[in-house]
Amino acid sequence: MATRRNSYKLSVAATELGFAIATFGCGLFNAPIWVAGLAAAGMLAYWSVTRRVVLNRLRTAAWATVSAVASITIIAIIAGSYWLGLAVEGTL
Numbered sequence: 001m002a003t004r005r006n007s008y009k010l011s012v013a014a015t016e017l018g019f020a021i022a023t024f025g026c027g028l029f030n031a032p033i034w035v036a037g038l039a040a041a042g043m044l045a046y047w048s049v050t051r052r053v054v055l056n057r058l059r060t061a062a063w064a065t066v067s068a069v070a071s072i073t074i075i076a077i078i079a080g081s082y083w084l085g086l087a088v089e090g091t092l
Contacts, residue, residue: 027085
């Protein structure tokens with residue numbers, strides 16, 4: 001008997017987009033850099049909670065690799081959003 005796979009929920013994707021947009025707004029309104037760090041920490045926490053079912057199935061080495069790559073990617077997205085907000089600040 002086949003099991004039904006859980007699909008990636010649109011609400012999870014929308015929340016992750018919300019983090020990026022919020023960080024863009026921080027850059028746009030010239031907020032301190034620690035606010036972007038706070039958004040990155042929140043995004044990392046949200047990512048780990050929403051992926052916990054899959055992460056718990058992995059072995060230690062695979063878990064560490066997936067978590068490291070995801071952390072680097074999330075930090076790059078948040079930093080890019082903040083920088084883009086800073087770059088657009090004078091034009092809007």
